[in-house]
Amino acid sequence: MFLYYCDLAWRSIKKTPMLSMLMVLAISIGIGITITTLNVYKTMSYNPAGERSDNINSIQLWSQGLDTWDDFQSNITYTDVINLRNNNELGLKAATFRTGLAMQSDDPNIDPILESVRVTDSDFFSIFDVPFLYGNAWDKTVDSQPAYQVVIGEKLNQTFFDGQNSVGKTIYLNRKPYQIVGVIKEWNPQPKYYDPLNGAFNDAEEIFIPFLLAEQEEFDVWGNTSGWKFEPMLTYQDRLNSEKTWLQFWTFLENEDQKSQLESWLSRYVEQQRNFGRFTDTAKTPAESFQISNIELWLENNDVVPEDNKVLVGLSVLFLSVCLVNILGLLLTKFLKRAPEVGVRRAIGASRAQIFSQYMVEVGIIGFIGGIVGLLWAWGALSMLHAEFNMKESVTGLDASMWIITPLIAISTAIIAGIYPAWVVCRTKPSVYLKAQ
Amino acid sequence: MLHIKPILSSLMRSKSGPVLLLLQIILSVAIVANASFIIHERLTMMQRESGLIEEQILSFNVYNFDPAIDNVQQNVIDQQILRGLPNVIAASSTNMMPLSGSGWMDRYVDGPDQDTAESTPGFALYLGNEHLLETMGAKLVEGRNFRPEEINTQLDQNGMVAMVSQPLATAFWGDESPIGKTMYQGKQTIEIIGVIDKLQGAWVNHSNFEYSVIQNIDFGGGFKNKTYIVRALPEHIPALEETIVKAFLAENPNRVVDGFSSLIDMKKETYNNHRLMATLLSMMVILLLLITALGLTGMVMFNIQRRTKQIGTRRALGAKKRDIVNYFMVENYLICIAGGIIGGLLSLQLGQQLMSLYSLPMLPISYPIAAIVGLLVVTTLAVIVPAMKAAKISPAMATRSV
Amino acid sequence: MLSMKNISKVFKTDLVETHALRDFNLEVEEGEFVAVTGPSGSGKTTFLNIAGLLEGFTSGEFSLDGVNVSNLNDNLSAKVRNEKIGFIFQGFNLIPDLNLAENVEVPLRYRGFNRAERQRRVESALEQVGLAARMKHLPTQLSGGQQQRVAIARALAGEPRFLLADEPTGNLDSLMARQVMELLENINQTGTTIIMVTHDAELARRAQRNIQIVDGQVCDFSMYQKADQSLVSDLTQAAGLQKAASSDC
Numbered sequence A: 001m002f003l004y005y006c007d008l009a010w011r012s013i014k015k016t017p018m019l020s021m022l023m024v025l026a027i028s029i030g031i032g033i034t035i036t037t038l039n040v041y042k043t044m045s046y047n048p049a050g051e052r053s054d055n056i057n058s059i060q061l062w063s064q065g066l067d068t069w070d071d072f073q074s075n076i077t078y079t080d081v082i083n084l085r086n087n088n089e090l091g092l093k094a095a096t097f098r099t100g101l102a103m104q105s106d107d108p109n110i111d112p113i114l115e116s117v118r119v120t121d122s123d124f125f126s127i128f129d130v131p132f133l134y135g136n137a138w139d140k141t142v143d144s145q146p147a148y149q150v151v152i153g154e155k156l157n158q159t160f161f162d163g164q165n166s167v168g169k170t171i172y173l174n175r176k177p178y179q180i181v182g183v184i185k186e187w188n189p190q191p192k193y194y195d196p197l198n199g200a201f202n203d204a205e206e207i208f209i210p211f212l213l214a215e216q217e218e219f220d221v222w223g224n225t226s227g228w229k230f231e232p233m234l235t236y237q238d239r240l241n242s243e244k245t246w247l248q249f250w251t252f253l254e255n256e257d258q259k260s261q262l263e264s265w266l267s268r269y270v271e272q273q274r275n276f277g278r279f280t281d282t283a284k285t286p287a288e289s290f291q292i293s294n295i296e297l298w299l300e301n302n303d304v305v306p307e308d309n310k311v312l313v314g315l316s317v318l319f320l321s322v323c324l325v326n327i328l329g330l331l332l333t334k335f336l337k338r339a340p341e342v343g344v345r346r347a348i349g350a351s352r353a354q355i356f357s358q359y360m361v362e363v364g365i366i367g368f369i370g371g372i373v374g375l376l377w378a379w380g381a382l383s384m385l386h387a388e389f390n391m392k393e394s395v396t397g398l399d400a401s402m403w404i405i406t407p408l409i410a411i412s413t414a415i416i417a418g419i420y421p422a423w424v425v426c427r428t429k430p431s432v433y434l435k436a437q
Numbered sequence B: 001m002l003h004i005k006p007i008l009s010s011l012m013r014s015k016s017g018p019v020l021l022l023l024q025i026i027l028s029v030a031i032v033a034n035a036s037f038i039i040h041e042r043l044t045m046m047q048r049e050s051g052l053i054e055e056q057i058l059s060f061n062v063y064n065f066d067p068a069i070d071n072v073q074q075n076v077i078d079q080q081i082l083r084g085l086p087n088v089i090a091a092s093s094t095n096m097m098p099l100s101g102s103g104w105m106d107r108y109v110d111g112p113d114q115d116t117a118e119s120t121p122g123f124a125l126y127l128g129n130e131h132l133l134e135t136m137g138a139k140l141v142e143g144r145n146f147r148p149e150e151i152n153t154q155l156d157q158n159g160m161v162a163m164v165s166q167p168l169a170t171a172f173w174g175d176e177s178p179i180g181k182t183m184y185q186g187k188q189t190i191e192i193i194g195v196i197d198k199l200q201g202a203w204v205n206h207s208n209f210e211y212s213v214i215q216n217i218d219f220g221g222g223f224k225n226k227t228y229i230v231r232a233l234p235e236h237i238p239a240l241e242e243t244i245v246k247a248f249l250a251e252n253p254n255r256v257v258d259g260f261s262s263l264i265d266m267k268k269e270t271y272n273n274h275r276l277m278a279t280l281l282s283m284m285v286i287l288l289l290l291i292t293a294l295g296l297t298g299m300v301m302f303n304i305q306r307r308t309k310q311i312g313t314r315r316a317l318g319a320k321k322r323d324i325v326n327y328f329m330v331e332n333y334l335i336c337i338a339g340g341i342i343g344g345l346l347s348l349q350l351g352q353q354l355m356s357l358y359s360l361p362m363l364p365i366s367y368p369i370a371a372i373v374g375l376l377v378v379t380t381l382a383v384i385v386p387a388m389k390a391a392k393i394s395p396a397m398a399t400r401s402v
Numbered sequence C: 001m002l003s004m005k006n007i008s009k010v011f012k013t014d015l016v017e018t019h020a021l022r023d024f025n026l027e028v029e030e031g032e033f034v035a036v037t038g039p040s041g042s043g044k045t046t047f048l049n050i051a052g053l054l055e056g057f058t059s060g061e062f063s064l065d066g067v068n069v070s071n072l073n074d075n076l077s078a079k080v081r082n083e084k085i086g087f088i089f090q091g092f093n094l095i096p097d098l099n100l101a102e103n104v105e106v107p108l109r110y111r112g113f114n115r116a117e118r119q120r121r122v123e124s125a126l127e128q129v130g131l132a133a134r135m136k137h138l139p140t141q142l143s144g145g146q147q148q149r150v151a152i153a154r155a156l157a158g159e160p161r162f163l164l165a166d167e168p169t170g171n172l173d174s175l176m177a178r179q180v181m182e183l184l185e186n187i188n189q190t191g192t193t194i195i196m197v198t199h200d201a202e203l204a205r206r207a208q209r210n211i212q213i214v215d216g217q218v219c220d221f222s223m224y225q226k227a228d229q230s231l232v233s234d235l236t237q238a239a240g241l242q243k244a245a246s247s248d249c
Helices: A002-015 A017-044 A078-085 A123-127 A154-161 A213-217 A236-241 A256-275 A295-301 A307-337 A339-348 A352-388 A402-427 A430-434 B004-013 B016-047 B071-084 B132-136 B166-173 B234-251 B263-270 B272-306 B308-316 B321-357 B366-391 B395-399 C044-051 C074-084 C100-111 C115-128 C144-157 C174-189 C201-206 C229-248
Strands: A056-061 A092-105 A113-120 A132-135 A149-153 A170-173 A176-184 A207-210 A248-252 A290-294 B057-064 B088-094 B123-127 B140-143 B160-165 B182-185 B188-196 B212-215 B225-232 B255-262 C002-012 C017-028 C033-037 C059-064 C085-088 C162-166 C193-197 C209-214 C217-219
Touching (some): A017 A307, A017 B272, A056 A256, A092 A123, A290 A295, A339 A352, A339 A402, B016 B366, B057 B263, B071 B088, B132 B225, B234 B255, B272 B308, B272 B321, B308 B321, B321 B366, C002 C044, C017 C044, C017 C217, C033 C044, C033 C174, C074 C085, C074 C100, C085 C144, C100 C115, C144 C174, C174 C193, C174 C201
Parallel strands (some): A113 A207, B160 B188
Antiparallel strands (some): A056 A248, A092 A170, A132 A176, B057 B225, B140 B188, B160 B212
């Protein structure tokens, strides 16, 4: 019977080509726009941490003075990071910030390049589940006894070492020799969830070096440094001693117990720091002076999905509903025109349900074609966004889920639009249309 | 002569068709009003002038990674090299580029006592030497530029002077001239010596985007990473990149010279999201009007087909062609106006929602009104063709039993 | 075969109540050929719609083939229509997009027959009406008489016990009308019960039994028929006038 309905639907679609094209056009444009914005939204709001999202937590502190900043800063001060690093109750923990260094190898043929570098602790790789191609992270002892060791990315390994196992070899960062201990296998989470603050869709760094080297080597900070009071920053030591925020701190919490343990530790910590004259905003209790953000919260607080995108998704859904109303009108028009035929079919023995199904199949086919055409529009629009607006491929590439979502939205839109007309037409009294035409 | 009443009562009797049309117009007005408002807002944003001669500006970064390099000295040499290059009109070091999305933000206070002093709003803090103003092409409206002997190389030196942008001066000092005023940063004093007509900061979305200060520090000293700004005629800019890299590496190879970007490109990049939003929304508005118009045409055509006999009868009873066209137009306008009013209210409501959820300003009433007018025009075009066709129906149709 | 007892059908609008049928009684035996006549507005169409299970009625009892069909739901009445009743209309009501074979196939589709069975029945039905050779033609390529024969083939394809014909010759010239009538008579010979609504007194006379509907009630004129034809037409006219007058108010 279904095939019979398909056959009838196809004849009916072919019989009124303009009207059918108009409907397919309307639904496909609506779908195209919705899928475009939804795709960008979905890829931007993707949580790369997956099921580890609740375990991976960053810490924010209300270290600012009274009447200064209204919100938690995503970054925290060096003082706090050092104290958190020394909290032995925590299992995996890593401080991190971004810098840039000029990189050279023993190969004199390759020009020095200025590379973005992540300064962090060895636990960083375990917390973020970074896969290794060769070697491993530096030893834990390096986190307390800094050594000139480095983990590099696969791409860099390709450029400088032809993709060979380079563990044990040396690279030069700002002319200082660093020994390679590990090579990361292609790893580029999008959004860059471990540091969305400097471009949430920038590529992951290709160089990782031990955190404690920062104090000796005075690495520049390639990221935001924010202060809430006037503090001259003339030397690197000024920066380390200041109340300026510029670092992130990550930890991996296995369960709720560990979380509440950390919470009480932080409360005590804030209290203790107040005795040293820090955390001067007394409007906040110690328990209110910290925030433990899992990845989901962290991504949300850092506005990884731009507001514009949310507005666009909302407007495109409204747009789709206009298309829906439009199609509804056209379908009603079309179906009512066929009421006499329905009368005959009803007289001959078709039940209402059969007539209804026949028309819903027709609507479904229109929706399906519209969905496919819409997917093409979306693909075109996304390519345009990529080419014209330099949007990242990770955002403009058609998300795999869209292959399911698109026909789903298309067919359900068509069906919602079709239910009323099909219902009206299957309710028509057959006797009305059977008298002489 | 318009016979509104019979049309209205006929509309009231045939339910679903007009209701759908009404719904479509309501939604369209709500979307078009809000979308065009956002589009206009973004376009206005992008049209703001930076205060610089945008098409003549090129900037780049130098990263001196050789520990042996004396950064203060190198900075002076590098600027001399730049100014000596052919086609370079002017060049200066700077700590940040306007419209670049990264830079320094700071504030001054107007007294030595931290507790009682009043603070200026936050502003973009440019550090540069006496060449910066000319390199940017920014105009002084009051006071003077830095003198060569005033230029400092460190942040903690004495004798700080500054030029402020006019919007900042107005915001903090009102009509009073800021020239000669002394401002404070900790113990350090800064004397205001000039007012710049216009100079934007780095962040286009920041509310203090037009508030800027240039302070007399040749920002090369002590830092490995430096930004230079170069002014040249647009036709010379593309070739300059290679010339500069060659000249700089010849002087000292232990550095990375990169990040070349013209201000035009920088501006394009920084307004990318706004351009994107404006483009997408414009597409949406156009497609929406197209779909509404096509859908409307389709429905009117169907209505006419259904009413062929009725129209024939009217014609037979003496209706002129114009009367028939008028009938459809009036019917359309009635629906349009009703939908427009409801849609207008809905769009204000939607605007309210957007304003409370996102950082969008309040939707002015003129937008829904413009959207309604626009829809009236579009629907007129959509209805007039089938209505003219309807008017051609022969009065003989009345007697035919089809 | 068909039994209607005290059937009433009232159409209500805000202003008036119209009694389309009132206490309508009719018994039709298996294998009968009944012609139903009556002035326009007398309730012929309403009777036909009720008999064909296309409409419900206000009160009374209706059984078909010994089964009470008074209060069937939509699905069941569709099934009864499909399996037991064949329809023939004045305007043929062929589906213009479908060719002859496909038109005849429509009821078989809803019946759920498999492909082979459908094909067999379509061929035999078209054979019966003499149009087997034109199976692939579209209805518009045929004359009116041919179209009506296709419609009859469609009605026969389901092998119904009971055929309802509404002015089957109303749109045909007299030659074609006679052919169609002969076809119906042949079908009746094979045992199919036929009820035919018609204006045409000549055609009606060819039926075994004549029924006249006036003002929603049956006047069985079979006894008068041979006696006084003029009385019938007088009555018909009178009823028509009366109806016309009543519909004015």
